[in-house]
Amino acid sequence: MVDRTETAKPVPSRKPCLTAVLRMAGLRPTRQRIALAELLFGGPHRHVSAEELHGEALTAKVNVSLATIYNTLHQFHEAGLLREVPVDASRSYFDTDTSDHHHFYVEDEQRMIDIPAASVVFNTMPHPPKGMTVTHVDVVIRVRKQQG
Numbered sequence: 001m002v003d004r005t006e007t008a009k010p011v012p013s014r015k016p017c018l019t020a021v022l023r024m025a026g027l028r029p030t031r032q033r034i035a036l037a038e039l040l041f042g043g044p045h046r047h048v049s050a051e052e053l054h055g056e057a058l059t060a061k062v063n064v065s066l067a068t069i070y071n072t073l074h075q076f077h078e079a080g081l082l083r084e085v086p087v088d089a090s091r092s093y094f095d096t097d098t099s100d101h102h103h104f105y106v107e108d109e110q111r112m113i114d115i116p117a118a119s120v121v122f123n124t125m126p127h128p129p130k131g132m133t134v135t136h137v138d139v140v141i142r143v144r145k146q147q148g
């Protein structure tokens with residue numbers, strides 16, 4: 001095993017940046033919101049359920065209830081920081097990538113995989129109801145591992 005202690009550099013804190021992001025989204029940067037934003041946005045784009053984020057928060061010693069996690073995720077979603085991808089009536093994933101794209105949902109692993117927007121093409125799309133406009137189209141393609 002390689003000892004990396006000599007080359008390891010301290011990771012710069014993203015707190016000032018996240019505070020600004022929350023303010024720009026119209027959310028007061030409370031300690032809890034900043035802590036959850038660090039968990040959500042501290043790495044590459046990801047998909048997370050409220051239950052998964054709750055587990056990560058407890059591991060990171062961020063003492064929040066599951067209800068607070070739900071509220072915060074919905075506030076972040078309302079503020080445009082997250083995209084909600086519902087997979088069934090009782091389960092949603094929150095995507096840190098808010099750009100247009102679609103998803104595979106791996107049912108037996110409860111995991112989402114991104115599909116680039118351009119990979120899904122519709123031959124026909126119904127016209128939206130009168131006076132309405134399409135905001136975006138979410139496609140979730142459900143997959144599972146092949147047996148054998």
Ligand SMILES: [Zn+2]
Pocket residue numbers: 047095097101102103112113114
């Ligand atoms: Zn995604």
